[in-house]
Amino acid sequence: MKKVVSGMRPTGKLHLGHYFGVIKNWLELQEKYDCKFFIADWHALTNKYAETEKLKENIREMIIDWLSCGIDPTKSTLFIQSGVKEHAELSLLFSMITPKSWLELNPSYKDLKFNLYYQYLRDFLAGKQVKIIQTPPPESLDQALEKATGKQKNKIFEEYLREAFHRAFYNQKGIDFNWLKEVLVKLGLQKKLVEEAVRNLEEGDVGKEIDTLGFLAYPVLQAADILIYKADFVPVGEDQLPHIELTREIARRFNKLYGETFPEPEAILTEKSRLPGIDGRKMSKSYNNAIYLSDGREEVERKVLEMKTDPQRIRKNDPGNPEVCTVFTYHSIFTEDEKREEIAKLCREGSIGCVECKKLLAERINRFLYPIREKRKEVEKEIGRYEELFREGTEKARSQASKTMEEVRKGMGLWEF
Numbered sequence: 001m002k003k004v005v006s007g008m009r010p011t012g013k014l015h016l017g018h019y020f021g022v023i024k025n026w027l028e029l030q031e032k033y034d035c036k037f038f039i040a041d042w043h044a045l046t047n048k049y050a051e052t053e054k055l056k057e058n059i060r061e062m063i064i065d066w067l068s069c070g071i072d073p074t075k076s077t078l079f080i081q082s083g084v085k086e087h088a089e090l091s092l093l094f095s096m097i098t099p100k101s102w103l104e105l106n107p108s109y110k111d112l113k114f115n116l117y118y119q120y121l122r123d124f125l126a127g128k129q130v131k132i133i134q135t136p137p138p139e140s141l142d143q144a145l146e147k148a149t150g151k152q153k154n155k156i157f158e159e160y161l162r163e164a165f166h167r168a169f170y171n172q173k174g175i176d177f178n179w180l181k182e183v184l185v186k187l188g189l190q191k192k193l194v195e196e197a198v199r200n201l202e203e204g205d206v207g208k209e210i211d212t213l214g215f216l217a218y219p220v221l222q223a224a225d226i227l228i229y230k231a232d233f234v235p236v237g238e239d240q241l242p243h244i245e246l247t248r249e250i251a252r253r254f255n256k257l258y259g260e261t262f263p264e265p266e267a268i269l270t271e272k273s274r275l276p277g278i279d280g281r282k283m284s285k286s287y288n289n290a291i292y293l294s295d296g297r298e299e300v301e302r303k304v305l306e307m308k309t310d311p312q313r314i315r316k317n318d319p320g321n322p323e324v325c326t327v328f329t330y331h332s333i334f335t336e337d338e339k340r341e342e343i344a345k346l347c348r349e350g351s352i353g354c355v356e357c358k359k360l361l362a363e364r365i366n367r368f369l370y371p372i373r374e375k376r377k378e379v380e381k382e383i384g385r386y387e388e389l390f391r392e393g394t395e396k397a398r399s400q401a402s403k404t405m406e407e408v409r410k411g412m413g414l415w416e417f
């Protein structure tokens with residue numbers, strides 16, 4: 001049977017975005033392949049090394065979430081990465097043959113830095129009472145800049161801010177802070193504030209947590225996680241494709257230097273979750289906008305009632321546009337086709353209120369979560385037994401990993417103990 005390897009960093013409770021982005025796919029894979037799913041606790045340390053007090057709790061949460069969703073230890077090998085020390089040994093050996101430039105070019109390294117910088121900028125401005133409106137802007141950044149002369153300044157829309165920062169960040173010559181300052185002032189921000197925010201970015205501690213050897217080298221550890229089990233396939237989102245390519249390159253280089261040892265794994269491309277957070281932004285714990293798999297009925301109802309709707313719709317009988325409504329994006333996943341079409345029609349006619357529409361959605365999300373909640377009760381009651389299954393899985397993975405390591409050590413001509 002073909003082998004699949006995939007892992008998840010234990011960073012806290014799983015939400016619906018995780019379910020539709022990863023877990024749903026794993027549930028299908030476990031029926032067809034010999035799967036190894038692991039809790040990537042070493043990877044959680046690559047940028048959260050200073051916050052380990054919740055690590056064990058997060059691992060336990062992840063065990064409960066996975067099993068409640070139906071990830072099945074009798075079908076797949078489930079284990080915890082740090083229990084298989086061989087991953088670290090192989091990662092160390094791979095780091096000897098991996099040119100530094102392969103890692104410095106890794107796009108997700110740069111993207112993460114972008115996100116940290118951008119988040120800082122946004123939080124800084126919000127902390128200074130700058131109103132950053134999240135409604136999509138009616139025009140492009142270029143059009144806004146054209147208008148933004150003299151007294152006719154624009155409001156700062158989140159999209160403008162993000163786009164301006166994006167252009168400044170992904171600049172051929174490195175981050176163009178001077179250009180960014182000019183643009184933000186043109187868009188109506190106070191010069192003093194802009195100077196301060198940019199100075200903090202240039203000289204401050206933002207992003208320092210990822211300026212470590214561990215972070216730079218995490219794709220090498222990832223290559224070890226995959227190759228140590230000689231995986232055939234790795235399920236990944238499009239943004240992770242460069243990592244798989246790097247894994248393949250490391251395998252090729254190893255094979256060329258020390259003899260054919262590793263197969264080159266292929267990516268199984270998985271669709272990104274289409275579910276936004278309740279405020280319409282990307283669903284994320286840090287935005288406090290997620291619906292968790294462990295949320296109770298009332299919690300779900302409360303969150304759905306807070307969801308963003310069509311901003312143009314003020315009164316119940318105003319015609320609405322489901323295309324721009326977060327609630328409707330959820331309906332497109334949780335609601336049966338016929339009912340969904342009816343809701344869209346009633347919304348466009350202005351004959352259904354948003355509260356009623358949200359209640360229908362909350363009911364459907366709760367229906368979807370019901371079996372997960374029931375299973376959760378069982379898992380929580382017998383957590384000791386389920387943790388034991390992870391221990392057994394870790395042992396099983398370890399015995400396979402150590403076989404590969406024997407081959408590796410032999411191929412490399414290392415001392416035999």
Ligand code: SF4
Nearest residue numbers: 320325327347354357
């Ligand atoms: S009726 Fe439903 S789909 Fe239409 S705007 Fe309100 S919440 Fe959105």
